[in-house]
Amino acid sequence: MPEEEKSYNPSVNRDIIDTTINEEPEEETTEENNEETTQESAEEAKSIAEKMINDMVTTLKTKQNDFNKTISEMKTTKPAVDVYESEEYVLVKLDIPRVNKEDITINTNGNSLEIITNFPEEEICDELKAIKKERCSGTTKNIIVLPAEIDTNKVEASFKEQVLTITLYKPESSKTAVEIN
Structure with a gap:
């Protein structure tokens, strides 16, 4: 039996090779998914930031208009x-x-x-x-x-x-x- 343990078993090696070959594309896909997820996250963060800035600008414009109206009323009435x-x-x-x-x-x-x-x-x-x-x-x-x-x-x-x-x-x-x- 010791000889059998040392013997070459092609099916075992083929499984190892197949597994290795099959794992490589999965790694590339995972890297691509990570890049896509990162891009999506960046775009989502950018969209949220743009919305926040737009909301702040709108609020500031509204407050400025209210302030200008108040000053105008004080000056003229x-x-x-x-x-x-x-x-x-x-x-x-x-x-x-x-x-x-x-x-x-x-x-x-x-x-x-x-x-x-x-x-x-x-x-x-x-x-x-x-x-x-x-x-x-x-x-x-x-x-x-x-x-x-x-x-x-x-x-x-x-x-x-x-x-x-x-x-x-x-x-x-x-x-x-x-x-x-």
Whole structure:
């Protein structure tokens, strides 16, 4: 039997050769699959990145448009305001063109002033198209934080030559003499 163990068995060798030959194409296929998978993964990652960038750009454009609209509204719908203070009162002046005093409402509380203005809508003929429109129309509300407490029962207002002037008097300080025992 020892001779049989050493003998050459062609079927065993053929299986080894066949196995080796069959394994080589599988390795190439695996490498090709790996390359394809890598390319697909890269394309998928690129697609996801492009979508994220597009979403960010869209969001930024939307936010910029909202911001521009807010700035535009602030510039065109709020009357110019000046606030002055003395020991006795606070003086507020606003430029409010194109309105009558009936179009203005003034509300006060201890430390703020609210001014609501109704600007008229201008009727333009249908043939005209607005190229630029900066003048106010509709209702605007200004809330002004005052530099001091005011007496809401002592407020005066006048409207002359398109300037609203509001005088808000400060409360009289109530000094009380304290007797020392």
